[in-house]
Amino acid sequence: MTNSIKKKAAVLLSICVAMMQCLVLPSNAADTKPDFFGFGAVGSFTTEETEQLAKAIYRGLENHESNINLRQSGLPSIGTDVTSIESLASIYRSVIAGWDVGILTMKNSMSYRMDRYGVLEIVPTYLVEDDVYESEYQAMVSLMDEAVSGVDSSWTDAEKALYIHDWMANAYNYDNNEYETTEETYLRHTAYGMLKRNIAVCEGYSWLYGLLLRRVGVESLMVESVELLHAWNALQIEGAWYYVDVTWDDFYAYHPGLVQHENFLVSRSALESTGHNSSDWKLVTGTDTDDLFVSQKYDDAFWAQTESVITPYQDNSWVSIEVDENETSWFVRYAFDAETGEYTEEIIGSWSGTDGGSGSETAHLVPAVWNGLLFYSAPKDILFIHDDLHHWLAGLTDEQQAEYGNIYGMRIEGDLLYYYVSVNKYIAPTEMVIDLTDEHIKSRIDQALGEEETETTTEETTTTTEETTTTEETTTTEETTTTEATTTTTEETTTTTEVTTTTEETTTTTEATTTTEETTTTTEETTTTEATTTTTEATTTTTTTAATTTEQKITTTTTTKTETTTTTTATTVSTTTTTETTTTTESETPELTGDANGDGEVTILDIIIVQKYLLGQKGMEEQGAMNADLTKDGFVNAFDLALLKRMLLNA
Numbered sequence: 344m345t346n347s348i349k350k351k352a353a354v355l356l357s358i359c360v361a362m363m364q365c366l367v368l369p370s371n372a373a374d375t376k377p378d379f380f381g382f383g384a385v386g387s388f389t390t391e392e393t394e395q396l397a398k399a400i401y402r403g404l405e406n407h408e409s410n411i412n413l414r415q416s417g418l419p420s421i422g423t424d425v426t427s428i429e430s431l432a433s434i435y436r437s438v439i440a441g442w443d444v445g446i447l448t449m450k451n452s453m454s455y456r457m458d459r460y461g462v463l464e465i466v467p468t469y470l471v472e473d474d475v476y477e478s479e480y481q482a483m484v485s486l487m488d489e490a491v492s493g494v495d496s497s498w499t500d501a502e503k504a505l506y507i508h509d510w511m512a513n514a515y516n517y518d519n520n521e522y523e524t525t526e527e528t529y530l531r532h533t534a535y536g537m538l539k540r541n542i543a544v545c546e547g548y549s550w551l552y553g554l555l556l557r558r559v560g561v562e563s564l565m566v567e568s569v570e571l572l573h574a575w576n577a578l579q580i581e582g583a584w585y586y587v588d589v590t591w592d593d594f595y596a597y598h599p600g601l602v603q604h605e606n607f608l609v610s611r612s613a614l615e616s617t618g619h620n621s622s623d624w625k626l627v628t629g630t631d632t633d634d635l636f637v638s639q640k641y642d643d644a645f646w647a648q649t650e651s652v653i654t655p656y657q658d659n660s661w662v663s664i665e666v667d668e669n670e671t672s673w674f675v676r677y678a679f680d681a682e683t684g685e686y687t688e689e690i691i692g693s694w695s696g697t698d699g700g701s702g703s704e705t706a707h708l709v710p711a712v713w714n715g716l717l718f719y720s721a722p723k724d725i726l727f728i729h730d731d732l733h734h735w736l737a738g739l740t741d742e743q744q745a746e747y748g749n750i751y752g753m754r755i756e757g758d759l760l761y762y763y764v765s766v767n768k769y770i771a772p773t774e775m776v777i778d779l780t781d782e783h784i785k786s787r788i789d790q791a792l793g794e795e796e797t798e799t800t801t802e803e804t805t806t807t808t809e810e811t812t813t814t815e816e817t818t819t820t821e822e823t824t825t826t827e828a829t830t831t832t833t834e835e836t837t838t839t840t841e842v843t844t845t846t847e848e849t850t851t852t853t854e855a856t857t858t859t860e861e862t863t864t865t866t867e868e869t870t871t872t873e874a875t876t877t878t879t880e881a882t883t884t885t886t887t888t889a890a891t892t893t894e895q896k897i898t899t900t901t902t903t904k905t906e907t908t909t910t911t912t913a914t915t916v917s918t919t920t921t922t923e924t925t926t927t928t929e930s931e932t933p934e935l936t937g938d939a940n941g942d943g944e945v946t947i948l949d950i951i952i953v954q955k956y957l958l959g960q961k962g963m964e965e966q967g968a969m970n971a972d973l974t975k976d977g978f979v980n981a982f983d984l985a986l987l988k989r990m991l992l993n994a
Contacts, residue, residue, distance in 0.1 A: 377398075377401065377442065378394075379393065379394045379397035379398060379401075379438075380394055381562060381579075382394065382397060382434070382437060382628050383628070383630065383634075385430050385433050385434050385437075385628050385629060385630065386426060386427075386429060386430025386431075386433060386629060387426045387427055387430045388419060388430055388434070392419040393434060395417060395418055395419065396413070396418065396419065396421075396431065396434050397434050397437070397438050399411065399412075399413060399415060399418055400434065400435055400438045400465065401438050401442065401444060403465070403467070404438065404439070404442075404444040404445050404448060404467065405444045407469070407473075407476055407477075408467070409466070409467070410456070410464045410465070410466055411464055411465040411466075411467065412463070412464050413462055413463065413464055413465065414463055414464070420460070420461055421461045421462040422461045422462075423457055423461055423462065427461075427462070428455075428462070429629070430629070431453070431455075431462065431465075432453045433627070433628050433629035434628070435450070435453050435465060436450045436451070436453075436627055437564070437627045437628045440550055440553060440565050440627050441553060441554070441557065441563075441564070441565075441627075442554070442557065443483075443484060443487070443554060443558075446480070446483050446533075446534055446535050446554065447469055447470045447471055447476065447479060447480055447483070447535055448467050448468065448469055448470065449467075449468040449469075449470060449529065451529070451532070452468065453465060454466040454467075454468060470526075470530070470533070470535055483535060483538055486538045487538070487554060487555060487558060488558075490507070490510060490511075490514070490555055491507065491555055491558050491559050493506060493510070493655070494506055494507070494559050495655070495659065497659060498659065498679075499580075499679060500560070500561045500578075500580045500581070501580055501608060501641065501679075502661070502679060503556070503559045503560075503561055504556060504561055504578055504580070504587065504607075504608065505607065505608075505646065505653060505661075506655065507552065507555045507556060507559070508552070508587060508589055508592065508602075508604075508607055509602050509652045509653055511548065511551065511552060511555070511589050511593070512589060512592055512593040512602040512652070513599045513600060513602065513652055513754055514541065514599075515537055515541050515542060515543065515548070515551075515593070516541065516542050516593070516597055517542065517543075517544065517590065517593065518531045518536075518540070518542035518543050518544050518547070520542070530543075531543055531544045531547060532544055532546040532547055532550075533546070533547050533550060534547060534550040534551035534554055537550075537551050538551065544590075545573050545574045545575065545588075545590040546565075546574045548574075548589045548590040548593070549565045549566070549574045549575050549576050549588075549589070549590070550565065550574075552576055552587070552589050553565060553576055556576075556578065561578060561579075561580065562578065562579040563576050563577065563578050563579070564576070564577050564626045564627055564628065565577075565626070565627040566586065566624055566625070566626060566627075566632060567624075567625055567626075567627065568619070568621040568623050568624055568625075569623055570621035570622070570623050571619065571621045573590075573619070574590075575587060575588035575589075575590065575591075575606070575614075575619070576588070576589070577626065577632065577635060578608065580608075582636070583636055583637070583638035583640065584635040584636060584637045584638065585608040585609060585610070585637065585638060585640075585641060586606070586608075586609055586610070586611065586613075586614045586619075586637070587606065587607050587608060587609075588606035588607075588614065588617075588619070589606075591603070591606050591617065591618070592604060592605070592606045592607060597763075597765075597770075597771040597772055598751045598752030598763050598765075598768055598772060599652075599709075599752050599753070599754040599761065599763060600651060600652050600709030600711070600720070600752040600753045600754055600763075601650055601651065601652075601706060601709065601751065601752050601768060602650065602651065602652045602653075603650055604646040604647055604648075604649060604653070605617055605647060605648075606619075607641075607646060607647075608640075608641040608644065609639075609641065609642050610637050610638065610639040610642055611624075611632070611637055612639075613639070613642045644686075645663055645665075645675075645677050645686055645688070646663060648665065648666075649663050649664050649665065650664075650706060651663070651664045651708055651709050651710060652709060652710070652711075652754075654710045654711055654712055654717075655712065656676055656712055656717070657676075657715060658678065659678070659679065660676050660677055660678040660679070661676070661677045661679070662674060662675070662676055662677075662691070662710045662712070662717060663675050663677060664708050664710065669695070670695065671693055671694070671695040672693065672694045672695070672708050673690050673692075673693045674690070674691050674692035674693065674694075674710060674717065674719070674728065675688050675689065675690055675691070676688065676689045676690075676691050691717070691728060691731070692717070692728040692731065692733065694708060694719075694721065694733075706751055706768045707720060707721055707722045707749065707750060707751060708720060708721065709752055709753040709754075711753060711754060711755040711760070712755070713755050713758070713760070713779055714779075716728070716729060716788070718736070718753070718755065718760065719753070720750045720751075720752065720753040720762055721750065722749040722750060723738050723739045723744060723749065723750065724736075724737070724738035724739070724750075725737045725738065725750070725753070725760065725762055725777065727788070727791070729791055729792060732791075732954070733954065734787075734788075734791040735787075735957065736777070736784065736787060736788070737777055737784070739764065743764070747764040747765065747766075747772075747773050748764055748765045748766040748767070749764065749765075749766075750762050750763065750764055751763055751764070751765055751767070751768045751772060752768075752772065755779075758778060758779045758780045759776055759777070759778055759779070760776065760777040760778075760779055761774055761775070761776050761777075762774075762775050762776075762777070763775075936970045936973070937949055937970060937971065937973060937986075937987045937990050938967070938970040939952040939953050939956075939963060939967045939968075939970055939971040939987075940952050940967055941964060941966055941967050941970070945987070945990060945991065946991070947991065949971070949987060950984070950987055950988060950991065952967070952971075953971050953979065953983065953984050953987060954984065956968075956971075956979060957979070957980070957981060957984065963979070971983055971987070973986040973987060974986070
């Protein structure tokens with residue numbers, strides 16, 4: 344074969360190959376590609392041309408192609424002039440930044456090949472090797488699915504954006520590290536780097552935020568400012584646009600639960616007031632943000648002032664924290680009306696008191712929901728709210744507070760409650776953990792849930808005496824007498840309790856409810872309790888373990904005597920029933936005073952004073968503490984609170 348024939352054959356072969364490349368497309372390409380119409384006209388391309396190029400780039404990234412061919416039938420011709428190349432680069436970056444298919448692709452530079460007719464193909468730069476690309480891509484998809492798994496499909500787009508905003512600020516931190524290689528440094532700017540490392544700079548925040556929003560159906564584009572060297576997001580909700588800067592709202596970088604909201608769903612003027620005061624705002628597509636219709640609808644929304652995570656609660660509602668002029672923090676439940684776009688609010692609890700000497704009051708308060716209960720952190724304690732009452736769950740010892748500081752931040756993941764302790768909210772904290780399913784922790788929760796569940800049922804002509812006492816011997820007497828005339832019941836109950844405490848803090852609750860026709864005595868006993876808290880310092884590899892052991896001995900003696908006499912007009916029937924259980928008594932019933940505020944009478948105000956004292960919200964005068972120490976053991980604890988409640992019930 345002569346050289347001329349060989350050359351002709353080679354030319355024909357190349358033409359055939361080129362035609363095959365142009366004509367062979369995935370059969371489902373038209374069905375699976377997103378609609379890029381929202382990009383508009385980018386640079387020198389029309390809206391239709393922009394959409395066609397975006398789909399071709401998307402298809403190439405989806406198939407992990409090493410070369411994305413742009414000489415396909417129907418695609419616009421791309422010249423070699425600067426304007427055409429820059430416009431193509433903007434479309435390329437927008438696809439990578441907006442959809443999962445680009446998460447493993449470098450977007451800040453575009454390599455391409457061209458001939459004398461113009462740009463022939465784009466050559467993507469992938470962040471991982473080909474042999475691990477598919478497995479790494481699936482791993483990133485799984486992480487993003489997990490991140491949005493808490494989103495309720497019935498929420499509005501604003502609520503979905505709020506949840507993801509607070510979730511990201513909780514889960515990730517700003518990357519202040521310095522890296523040795525260009526590749527490692529670039530990862531700081533990517534959604535992939537944030538998912539892999541849990542840290543990134545502003546570009547990584549906005550990139551990942553946009554990807555997560557798109558997964559739940561919210562349109563988002565990245566906004567960039569060269570003057571500020573910064574990036575954030577523009578969100579489209581119900582036809583209007585709003586700005587969100589998750590990076591700047593994640594101000595307290597290392598304290599989960601502490602989240603600002605002054606840069607969430609705001610107008611341009613509101614965002615400029617927080618420091619975004621440059622004049623070169625541009626979308627990732629390269630177009631000016633001035634072309635967007637930006638709304639002020641949410642500039643003064645309920646989330647604007649809180650520094651704590653806003654938590655999904657019951658019945659599609661949210662819990663936020665507001666602070667009034669008296670430095671009282673209110674836990675407020677907000678319910679959103681999707682039809683009117685308005686929120687209704689309901690106060691479900693409050694916190695007042697000192698903040699531990701550093702930072703604002705809300706810097707300590709972080710709400711989180713577990714099994715329908717609202718837990719929250721305070722400077723020294725972890726508490727929860729049930730039926731408008733605050734219940735203590737766990738807290739820092741004096742030694743822990745001296746070593747680590749106060750509690751700044753909290754989160755609940757599964758059945759584990761993590762709280763974060765440091766000198767102030769700006770310093771990396773030590774993480775501590777509570778297993779909410781632990782036997783002793785769960786018993787405290789169950790005990791609190793059962794405190795308000797005492798119910799008494801009385802009928803006018805029926806007397807029921809029912810008592811169960813567990814000691815070395817258990818006796819139950821149950822009697823019902825019905826009469827047409829007179830029923831007289833005389834009941835006498837003596838309870839002696841001795842408590843021996845060998846720990847820093849012991850909680851015992853004894854409740855009794857007495858009426859004329861029914862006496863119920865309930866004694867709840869907590870025996871040896873042992874809890875272990877593991878502390879890991881974030882800035883080192885040192886692990887510290889703090890253990891608290893509580894031992895509690897309770898000796899209970901109960902004597903119950905019941906005598907009932909029933910008389911009718913026709914006959915006289917005398918019935919006497921006596922049930923008696925006796926064990927050794929080591930002390931006599933303490934004298935009950937209970938006047939905790941020293942006003943000369945025992946009222947509901949005294950209960951409130953004791954509750955606040957036990958929660959660390961307010962101290963008591965010496966005489967008030969003596970009056971509140973109903974067991975006369977030298978301490979005011981939950982046992983005294985229970986006795987005080989019984990006094991008022993019997994009054």
